[in-house]
Amino acid sequence: MTTRARELLAYFESQKSAAVDLLGRLVAIDSPTSDKAGVDRVGALVGEELRAAGARVTIIPQDNAGDVVRATFGPVGGPGVRGAGVSSDGQAAMLLAHLDTVWPRGEAARRPFRIEGPWAYGPGVYDMKAGVVLCVLLARAVSGGVLKPCLPVVCLFSGDEETGSPASRPHVEAEARAARYVLGLEPSNPDGGAKTARKGVGRLVVEVIGVPAHAGIDPEKGVNAIEELSAQILAVKLLEDRAMSTTVNAGLIEGGVARNVVAPRARAELDVRVPSPVEWARIETAVLNLRPRNPGARLRVEAALTHPPMVRSAAIAALYDQARRVARDAGFDLGEGATGGGSDGSYCAALGVPVLDGLGVEGEGAHAESERVRLDRIAPRAALLAGLLERVEGPEPRTRSD
Numbered sequence: 001m002t003t004r005a006r007e008l009l010a011y012f013e014s015q016k017s018a019a020v021d022l023l024g025r026l027v028a029i030d031s032p033t034s035d036k037a038g039v040d041r042v043g044a045l046v047g048e049e050l051r052a053a054g055a056r057v058t059i060i061p062q063d064n065a066g067d068v069v070r071a072t073f074g075p076v077g078g079p080g081v082r083g084a085g086v087s088s089d090g091q092a093a094m095l096l097a098h099l100d101t102v103w104p105r106g107e108a109a110r111r112p113f114r115i116e117g118p119w120a121y122g123p124g125v126y127d128m129k130a131g132v133v134l135c136v137l138l139a140r141a142v143s144g145g146v147l148k149p150c151l152p153v154v155c156l157f158s159g160d161e162e163t164g165s166p167a168s169r170p171h172v173e174a175e176a177r178a179a180r181y182v183l184g185l186e187p188s189n190p191d192g193g194a195k196t197a198r199k200g201v202g203r204l205v206v207e208v209i210g211v212p213a214h215a216g217i218d219p220e221k222g223v224n225a226i227e228e229l230s231a232q233i234l235a236v237k238l239l240e241d242r243a244m245s246t247t248v249n250a251g252l253i254e255g256g257v258a259r260n261v262v263a264p265r266a267r268a269e270l271d272v273r274v275p276s277p278v279e280w281a282r283i284e285t286a287v288l289n290l291r292p293r294n295p296g297a298r299l300r301v302e303a304a305l306t307h308p309p310m311v312r313s314a315a316i317a318a319l320y321d322q323a324r325r326v327a328r329d330a331g332f333d334l335g336e337g338a339t340g341g342g343s344d345g346s347y348c349a350a351l352g353v354p355v356l357d358g359l360g361v362e363g364e365g366a367h368a369e370s371e372r373v374r375l376d377r378i379a380p381r382a383a384l385l386a387g388l389l390e391r392v393e394g395p396e397p398r399t400r401s402d
C-alpha cells in the first residue's frame, strides 16, 4: 500500500460513523421512483449535506419525477472551465448516482435500517444509498483539504433511474457530454468488481387484432388473437441466442374477453437483453418483419431499445486498468465483469464517454428483501474513488469518438 493510499484510507476510516449515520438517514426516507415527494426529500437531504461540505449544489426541478440534483466540487477554473466549477466541454470527472429505489412507501417503517455485524440492511441501502453516501464523503474530503482532485468533480443524481430515467436522462447525457469520464456508483458486482459492460435492454410489444365469434356456434367465423399471439411469442423466443448472451423474456400477456369467445385481441410485452448494437439490430429487424400466421389476423409490433448496451471499449478498459492500479495501492483487488442490467451509465457510455460502473459499496441482494451492504467496505471504496479523482485525468475530449 502506498503512503498516499494509506492516508486516504485512514481518513475515510475516521469518517465511518458519520457515513453510517448519513446512510441510516437516507434509508429512513422512502423514495420509490413513483413518489416524487419522497425522492425530493432524499434529494434535499443530499443537497444539504453536499452544500455543508462546500459543494455548489443545483436542484433541477422535474414536474413528473424526482428532482435531479447536481453538485460540483474540487478545482474551479482552468482551460475551458466556466463559472462556478461548471464544466462545459469535457473537463470534469463525473460521479453518477440515483436517489430513487424500487421499494414502496412504508417500506422503511416496515423494514427499518439496521446493522448486524459488518452488514447494514434496509430498503435501498445497497442500490444505491450507500453510493450516494460516497459522494458526500468525497465532497467532505475535498472541503477538509484531504482530497485534491485533478479535475473539477460533478455529481449527478437522477430521480427516476429505476424506471429508465425518462425525466433525468437528458440531464445525465448533457453532463456526460461535458465529462472526461464517468464513475458510476451503482452496486458492485457480487465479488466487488466494477462493471465494464452492460447489456442493452429492449422492450417489445406484440399485439394481435383478431375477429370475435362464438366459440361454439360459429368458430370458423372468428380469428383467435390469443392463438396467433402464442405463435408469435414462440417465434420471437427463437431469436434468443444464449451463446451470444442475447435473451428474450415474455414478461406480460393479456387478451381475450371470455372463455367461449374467439379472442378478438391479445397483447404481450417482452424484455430483450443484448450484448451489442449488432444483436439489437438483428432482433429489431426480425421482430418488425413478423407476419401473421393466420392471414385474418392483424399484427402490431413495437421494438424499442430502452437502454443501449454499454460495450467494453478500449477507453473503458483503460479506465478500469487505472482503477485496478489505484485499488491495488489501496490494498485490494478490483475485479471486473459484465451485467445484464441497464442503468444511467449505459446512456453515458453510448455517447462515447468512458464509464466505469459498479463502484458503489460491496453488498448483495439489490431489489430483494435480503438487500444489504458491507459497512467495513465504505472506507476502502471511498479511498478508491478518491485515488481515482486524484490520479485519473481521462482521455482528452477531442480524442473521443462521439
Ligand SMILES: [Zn+2]
Pocket (backbone or CB within 6 Å): 098, 127, 128, 161, 186, 187
Ligand atoms: Zn441502482
